[in-house]
Amino acid sequence: MRSPKFSPLYRQIRDLLLDSLQAGEWRPGQPIPSEMELADRFHVSQGTVRKAIDALAADNLLVRRQGKGTFVATHGEPQVRFRFLRLTPDTGQPAAVERQLLDFRRTRAGTELARQLLIKAGDPAVMIKRVLIFAGDPVVVEEVWLPGHLFKGLTAASVTEHRGALYNLFETQFGTRMVRAEERIKAALADAPTAECLRVPLSHPLLLVERVSFSYADQPVEWRRGFYKTDCHFYRSELG
Amino acid sequence: MRSPKFSPLYRQIRDLLLDSLQAGEWRPGQPIPSEMELADRFHVSQGTVRKAIDALAADNLLVRRQGKGTFVATHGEPQVRFRFLRLTPDTGQPAAVERQLLDFRRTRAGTELARQLLIKAGDPAVMIKRVLIFAGDPVVVEEVWLPGHLFKGLTAASVTEHRGALYNLFETQFGTRMVRAEERIKAALADAPTAECLRVPLSHPLLLVERVSFSYADQPVEWRRGFYKTDCHFYRSELG
DNA sequence: GAGTGGTCTAGACCACTAG
């Protein structure tokens, strides 16, 4: 039952499941086959399938629900949002967020964007600029850059009409699920347009947050750059 | 073999191991008993001990080394440091860090510190103020606050003489191992003394980073407050 | 070769969900 590849069986099974996820064989929110079914399909024991699923569940790609099945994780569940929006009010109680679209543009990737998303300079790209408003207070202004070929039908209207996180829209309408992201944070001073957006004086201190988001197989599919007002909010980071 | 507590066996074993770690039965860097020994001690199968150890290894409390044994994790290994020091040079290559002690004081906890460390206002406390210098460039100035009763023999000399991370000193000299931490980040402007420390102009933008560190059993045992200069470095955060 | 952790299996039983 050992395979030629020097890799434990459960890891090979995990990779096969990852392939199926990437290929869209099972959609976000939908159940994958039961452990016994998968064990039969791959000709391994249920325990080995279990270890493979454990690994994917640990990475938040799958969600187990006892008695019901194992499901493809989705950005629809509210608790997932706080994994990607690290800004918390000083008071502790997260308020509802309102999104206001400032700009939507189809353009071409510059060299910097091309480098971040592993595409070619001049390839089609989409730019979304928006403000996030917490309890009436504009707190974040950010630009979101996407590779155009993955988001062909995306329009300003679809962004404006969509309720909920952008990542929810991306996965339901375009089959692109953001799995993880890396952020780089610096301190910055508000320039004139940013200051106006966030209703702060010029040269007000802000966080400058840059994010690269990755889909399955560590494919970079989004680049963000935002200014965060931290007068009444803080950026939460857990070290372990 | 089921226990009266409504908790799976492997979790009970994990808690027992956690108790031993907290009690200092095995010191950082030392091996714990083999899986078979522990299985005999707790009257469970090796597989159950294995699951308990898996959980602790996932939380970075234990480190497995095939063929050698399972060891209590330590802050001595260099790769652990980057889990707690999230500042990275823009160039990518982390430089050696130099630490310069500015102040060392035994004092009493104020209400804010008492709240953070779950001690009483007026209890003994230790304050360490220092600068972190990367490749000759002062990048971080921070205050570290500790509960006095856990660090009775700590002196300015022991901090100055120690080579390596503070957490390394804490675990080797005082048996207190920092397991995880929570940080809150805001944007701030340099005041006069901070500007002088970091060699930046007044009102230069800085990150304000507050940290609470926890030992075993989520006991808070350290509070930090630091200013980070992000001209040539950035704060790294991973979302997933 | 002996001892350690790492993998894999087969089978039993428990806990939860749904029809």
Place this chain on the structure above:
DNA sequence: TAGTGGTCTAGACCACTCC
């Protein structure tokens, strides 16, 4: 009641380290 994931066991064998 049937089907799912969750726990636990016992045993076999592999991979690595050290003597």
